[in-house]
Amino acid sequence: MTPAVRATVENALKQARMNLDRRVERPVKEFRMQTQVALKAAKELQTVGNLLEEATRIIVTQNGSNFLSQIDNNEIQKIVEESNSVTKQKSQNAILAADSGCIKDDTDCQSRKNFLYRTITGICNNLNSPTAANANAPLRPFLGTQNYNDQISEIRRAVSGGALPSPRLISNIMQKSTVEAIDSVKNNLIMQFGQMVAHDLVFGPSATGPNGEQLACDDCNSPSPNCAPIEVPADDEYFPKSTPTKKNCISFTRALNGQQGFGPRQPIGQTTHFLDLSIVYGSSLCEATDVRLFADGLLKTIQSTAGTLPPFDKNDTRCQSKDPFFCFKCGDLRSSFHPGLPPLHVMFVIEHNRIAREIKALKPTLNDETIYQTARRIMIAQYQHMVYNEYLPHIIGVNLYVSSKLKPLASGRTKYDPKVDAGMFGEFAAGAFRFGHSQARRDFPRINTRNSAIVEVVDIGNNGFYTDSQYKNGGPATFVAGMMHSPTMVVDTAFAFSIRNQILEIRGKPASGFDLISMNLMRGRDVGFHPYVAYRAKVGLPPVNTFDDLIPQMGQNKVNMLKKIYRDVRDIDLFAGILAENPISTAIVGPTAAFIIAEQFKATKFGDHFYYENAPEQTVRGLTDGELAETRKATLGGMICRAFPSNILKVPQNIFQT
Ligand code: HEM
Numbered sequence: 001m002t003p004a005v006r007a008t009v010e011n012a013l014k015q016a017r018m019n020l021d022r023r024v025e026r027p028v029k030e031f032r033m034q035t036q037v038a039l040k041a042a043k044e045l046q047t048v049g050n051l052l053e054e055a056t057r058i059i060v061t062q063n064g065s066n067f068l069s070q071i072d073n074n075e076i077q078k079i080v081e082e083s084n085s086v087t088k089q090k091s092q093n094a095i096l097a098a099d100s101g102c103i104k105d106d107t108d109c110q111s112r113k114n115f116l117y118r119t120i121t122g123i124c125n126n127l128n129s130p131t132a133a134n135a136n137a138p139l140r141p142f143l144g145t146q147n148y149n150d151q152i153s154e155i156r157r158a159v160s161g162g163a164l165p166s167p168r169l170i171s172n173i174m175q176k177s178t179v180e181a182i183d184s185v186k187n188n189l190i191m192q193f194g195q196m197v198a199h200d201l202v203f204g205p206s207a208t209g210p211n212g213e214q215l216a217c218d219d220c221n222s223p224s225p226n227c228a229p230i231e232v233p234a235d236d237e238y239f240p241k242s243t244p245t246k247k248n249c250i251s252f253t254r255a256l257n258g259q260q261g262f263g264p265r266q267p268i269g270q271t272t273h274f275l276d277l278s279i280v281y282g283s284s285l286c287e288a289t290d291v292r293l294f295a296d297g298l299l300k301t302i303q304s305t306a307g308t309l310p311p312f313d314k315n316d317t318r319c320q321s322k323d324p325f326f327c328f329k330c331g332d333l334r335s336s337f338h339p340g341l342p343p344l345h346v347m348f349v350i351e352h353n354r355i356a357r358e359i360k361a362l363k364p365t366l367n368d369e370t371i372y373q374t375a376r377r378i379m380i381a382q383y384q385h386m387v388y389n390e391y392l393p394h395i396i397g398v399n400l401y402v403s404s405k406l407k408p409l410a411s412g413r414t415k416y417d418p419k420v421d422a423g424m425f426g427e428f429a430a431g432a433f434r435f436g437h438s439q440a441r442r443d444f445p446r447i448n449t450r451n452s453a454i455v456e457v458v459d460i461g462n463n464g465f466y467t468d469s470q471y472k473n474g475g476p477a478t479f480v481a482g483m484m485h486s487p488t489m490v491v492d493t494a495f496a497f498s499i500r501n502q503i504l505e506i507r508g509k510p511a512s513g514f515d516l517i518s519m520n521l522m523r524g525r526d527v528g529f530h531p532y533v534a535y536r537a538k539v540g541l542p543p544v545n546t547f548d549d550l551i552p553q554m555g556q557n558k559v560n561m562l563k564k565i566y567r568d569v570r571d572i573d574l575f576a577g578i579l580a581e582n583p584i585s586t587a588i589v590g591p592t593a594a595f596i597i598a599e600q601f602k603a604t605k606f607g608d609h610f611y612y613e614n615a616p617e618q619t620v621r622g623l624t625d626g627e628l629a630e631t632r633k634a635t636l637g638g639m640i641c642r643a644f645p646s647n648i649l650k651v652p653q654n655i656f657q658t
């Protein structure tokens with residue numbers, strides 16, 4: 001970088017700091033429910049991210065966008081530190097150390113320990129690029145670039161230059177145009193398992209105020225670049241409607257900006273991007289510490305009359321159910337979000353502890369750490385096998401599954417490719433893998449398998465961060481039984497009432513929650529998705545000039561629906577487009593979602609040094625041949641039977657079918 005460029009950068013940073021000091025970010029007046037809570041390390045990144053976003057804006061305004069190509073982003077970290085314009089930028093190691101009081105990850109990638117077991121944060125998985133796909137790594141744009149109106153952060157606009165239609169309007173029209181349908185074959189466990197996989201891979205934290213405050217983003221005229229309020233149409237049937245004199249908006253906080261160089265806003269994923277059961281073991285060192293018992297390799301549990309439960313999290317301020325029905329502490333902050341999650345979380349914890357006890361019985365002299373890490377390694381291997389062997393073919397269909405080399409081998413080994421970045425694609429995280437929101441039904445019927453009767457039906461709509469139901473009626477096991485024996489919904493453009501109206505609604509306070517479908521649509525714009533049609537070429541679908549060109553993938557009715565929503569075919573949001581596509585053969589999603597999901601799971605498999613089928617090499621101790629042979633026999637059904645032996649006596653032959 002030339003001295004002149006450097007001087008321009010330093011000036012822009014100085015000016016940006018002053019602008020941020022003057023910027024009014026409105027914190028919420030009273031606490032609001034949220035799932036996308038940013039942890040400490042993400043907030044550290046945001047301090048720099050917000051500064052660089054503002055500095056980019058200044059440079060583009062003053063020097064034009066071409067100037068950005070003269071800036072060497074590798075030098076920016078140092079300049080930011082030297083210019084002292086933010087509290088000293090923390091390096092990755094400092095972020096790890098920021099978890100003071102918690103166990104430490106060994107960040108020396110050359111040390112042997114990291115080669116034996118995965119780190120908690122995912123650091124050192126890729127030895128050439130130690131922070132690739134670790135907790136807080138950036139989301140990767142599927143087409144290589146993001147789409148913002150100003151190339152920096154402003155939400156995409158319609159081809160006409162005006163605003164795109166409100167996501168709530170889109171959600172309403174999709175719902176009205178489609179008849180809700182239940183899946184005639186698949187059960188609700190496929191939805192719930194999918195959400196666990198989603199939470200393992202993705203956690204996009206929301207932006208906060210400069211001091212970590214929750215932002216108020218419900219003012220339709222909010223000037224904050226961290227807010228994108230969702231306008232409620234005048235004919236809305238649930239949320240307070242907009243009127244000719246006053247617009248009403250559903251609150252929407254943008255994804256936390258973790259950009260560490262000049263250029264566009266950069267969303268991040270706060271969990272490890274690897275498929276590594278971070279939902280169980282945590283993605284930060286403090287989470288990992290909180291869930292461990294630190295004796296005999298065990299994880300903490302609670303014994304209740306409803307069976308084994310995860311330990312309490314008495315500090316979760318989002319918890320709506322009161323003492324003694326505390327919310328739970330698991331490896332992921334969203335574990336008490338709705339009734340379907342704690343049962344699967346506790347199942348993994350029970351299985352971990354069973355394996356740990358077995359190891360201890362076989363080798364009584366092993367210490368806590370070794371037992372914990374060994375059990376964790378076996379658990380992750382079993383779970384990866386379930387995802388690749390049992391779950392994925394149902395989602396993307398057998399042909400793509402096989403041609404993408406996602407099917408586990410019957411024998412032999414896979415080969416790790418250090419050139420593959422396992423990091424999440426933004427379009428997977430905030431688009432394609434959210435197909436499950438259309439699978440979600442309104443309720444969770446609980447079944448007592450001893451008499452096969454439904455004992456209770458628990459609605460998602462008034463059970464967000466209420467865990468009282470987990471302590472009653474047979475506990476988690478009856479939820480799992482219910483999921484196995486009740487159907488899931490078809491993936492299409494119709495959604496369950498609670499999903500569209502009552503996410504995180506507080507009991508007795510109608511419209512205090514959110515519409516998940518409009519959040520998905522806005523999230524896609526927030527993180528810079530291109531319009532749906534831009535992805536089709538990569539998928540191998542024919543180009544689109546008019547709405548009618550979409551008929552082969554969507555059918556006339558869906559195309560009519562999209563015409564009602566968008567003025568130009570190039571305006572269609574990715575999430576709306578993929579849900580409007582008809583499923584491909586033997587899949588539950590259409591060609592575009594299937595393609596993005598397949599590409600992601602390829603990266604997740606071949607870019608993970610610890611993927612369970614990889615050959616053991618000098619640097620990473622993979623599974624032995626015997627261990628791998630055992631892992632290849634692992635099934636989700638088997639784990640369910642072992643976790644709930646007194647309640648669940650049999651499971652479906654195909655675990656994802658009723
Ligand atoms: C009852 C079921 C479910 C509910 C209530 C639910 C709710 C939510 C909510 C509130 C968000 C955050 C939205 C945002 O702020 O942008 C989210 C994100 C997400 N959901 Fe779901 N979800 C459910 C099931 C599923 C399923 C079955 C899948 C996939 C198969 C899935 C995949 C995702 C993904 C990939 C994200 C992004 C994660 C993140 O950035 O944190 N969800 N979901």
Ligand SMILES: [Ca+2]
Pocket residue numbers: 200201271272273274275276277278279
């Ligand atoms: Ca993970």
